[in-house]
Amino acid sequence: MxxxxxxxxxxHQILQEKKVNxxxxxxxxxxxxxxxxxxxxxxHYDKKRETDLLMARIGEVAYExxxxxxxxxxxxxxxxxxxxxxxxxxDGFDLDKDLEFWIHLCVDFNxxxxxxxxxx
Numbered sequence: 665m666x667x668x669x670x671x672x673x674x675x676h677q678i679l680q681e682k683k684v685n686x687x688x689x690x691x692x693x694x695x696x697x698x699x700x701x702x703x704x705x706x707x708h709y710d711k712k713r714e715t716d717l718l719m720a721r722i723g724e725v726a727y728e729x730x731x732x733x734x735x736x737x738x739x740x741x742x743x744x745x746x747x748x749x750x751x752x753x754x755d756g757f758d759l760d761k762d763l764e765f766w767i768h769l770c771v772d773f774n775x776x777x778x779x780x781x782x783x784x
Contacts, residue, residue: 718752
């Protein structure tokens with residue numbers, strides 16, 4: 665599972681500056697940042713686009729407000745977009761202020777997000 669370590673370091677720094685208690689978990693072909701045992705955001709390498717994507721769990725309300733932003737696309741692994749999640753291409757998070765915007769949305773939504781059911 666390859667992912668962009670520089671992007672990972674940038675996300676770590678933002679979450680630490682916000683004093684967010686998080687841990688990382690390798691999953692979905694990349695790296696997920698977990699807050700309160702829920703996926704908050706992550707990094708995924710897209711083989712079709714040949715680039716790293718930011719996975720952002722922002723909720724359905726924020727989704728409607730930001731889907732038009734540069735670099736923002738519905739998060740789609742299986743041919744069906746996941747509700748409340750987006751992929752952001754590098755042109756949408758290259759600048760620190762842009763990455764901070766996305767991470768802020770993810771952290772704000774996290775308390776409202778449901779935990780995934782644990783598999784047995």
